[in-house]
């Protein structure tokens with residue numbers, strides 16, 4: 204089932220992977236120009252707290268630069284968009300177009316329909332996350348970024364978990380409501396809220412805000428500089444698991460295609 | 462053995478009462494028509510049978526079991542949706558996938574029979590070809606029970622013929638067929654029994670012959686000269702219309718009383734035909 208679901212999405216997966224890899228490559232390749240010493244003068248005009256929140260205070264190292272641009276910003280936004288889009292389409296979107304009907308009428312349980320789609324979502328996200336890993340890994344020696352391989356892998360896994368967790372929340376809301384719009388609203392709402400909490404928390408010096416932010420769980424500890432943030436990753440896994448559990452509970456109970 | 466049974470089946474969509482206590486029995490091995498106007502609750506009933514939706518109250522059983530969460534029960538069912546939606550992959554990919562969900566079912570032979578090109582993307586298929594995909598997926602695993610929601614609506618005549626032939630073959634092999642329609646003529650040729658549904662309840666169940674007999678005959682008698690109106694006032698005769706020397710009437714039951722009544726008169730021409738079931742069908746809606 205997962206094989207078929209992925210098979211029909213292979214083109215979309217390839218596209219996302221290529222697009223995200225290209226953007227990641229573009230940003231990373233600018234390190235010699237923007238990164239390093241040149242930017243320090245410009246950064247001095249920002250308050251420290253803002254710099255910390257944006258992750259720009261560590262712009263001067265290769266790891267700091269890639270963390271701030273690719274992992275905190277464009278890579279995160281694109282991978283997340285991919286996760287939210289796929290999450291909303293996988294049950295709710297298909298259902299709204301009537302495409303789930305013949306599958307649900309086949310001798311498979313709702314649970315199978317549901318879990319195979321979650322698996323599809325997570326495998327799908329391996330594409331974009333893998334694209335980032337590959338691009339940064341290849342450019343590291345070329346541009347002397349000096350990012351430890353272990354840190355790069357940890358940051359990529361965290362990116363995958365982040366997009367996966369929020370994609371799963373999106374998917375679960377879609378499975379519970381059957382409405383793609385509801386799913387999209389929930390997923391993007393959570394993404395924006397995560398970012399705001401992580402951005403405002405340090406500014407307001409309110410720890411509970413940062414602690415509640417999935418974005419902070421993902422990148423707050425800067426895994427590219429500091430290595431794996433096990434607690435953050437675990438929190439993302441728990442978020443995904445809770446959402447998935449709520450989603451299946453709603454999906455097996457409700458009417459489909461109404 | 463009952464293939465499908467519902468008792469007091471109620472289904473509400475919010476404030477819409479789609480089914481209000483539907484009682485239905487579909488005998489194993491029968492070909493049962495499920496007739497009713499648009500909005501009567503046919504699709505709702507069928508979707509309850511497939512566990513796509515859940516009853517508000519009442520009982521629905523398939524082969525004696527509740528369909529709720531019973532995936533294995535659906536192995537024995539072939540389902541043709543009223544408005545099938547198909548994804549943007551090739552017919553072969555999709556039918557292959559649905560076939561694998563049902564075990565190792567090969568859509569090839571049936572696709573060939575219907576002249577369906579499996580390599581084409583379904584996004585580019587004509588309406589007729591999309592209907593073939595839907596038919597193939599419903600029939601390819603040779604299930605015991607066919608649940609067909611308005612199967613012939615919109616099928617071109619050739620495809621309709623092929624569809625009927627296929628249904629007859631499967632029935633001969635012992636399968637049960639439950640098919641809905643809002644046009645009686647469509648199912649008349651296939652079904653032996655008909656359940657008539659209206660506003661969410663079954664208002665009548667009969668075999669097609671009984672229905673036809675109950676519907677009576679339209680009789681037209683032309684006399685050599687006008688006859689007194691009371692000549693035709695005999696048991697079983699209704700709706701008499703006389704224009705000049707010609708009388709038109711409806712005859713229910715035996716023809717004998719009418720024939721005896723007209724014998725003394727000079728009958729030039731006599732025509733009698735079964736009433737269209739459609740007309741009887743309309744009576745239930747009034």
Ligand SMILES: Nc1ncnc2c1ncn2[C@@H]1O[C@H](COP(=O)(O)OP(=O)(O)O)[C@@H](O)[C@H]1O
Pocket residue numbers: 460461474477478479497498499500501502503504505506
């Ligand atoms: N998803 C739905 N939401 C609200 N009302 C519905 C829905 N589906 C069907 N209905 C209503 O339920 C009634 C029965 O519909 P349906 O079972 O589709 O009838 P039929 O198939 O006999 O035309 C109709 O009044 C229809 O408008």
Ligand SMILES: [Mg+2]
Pocket residue numbers: 500503504505543610
């Ligand atoms: Mg219908």
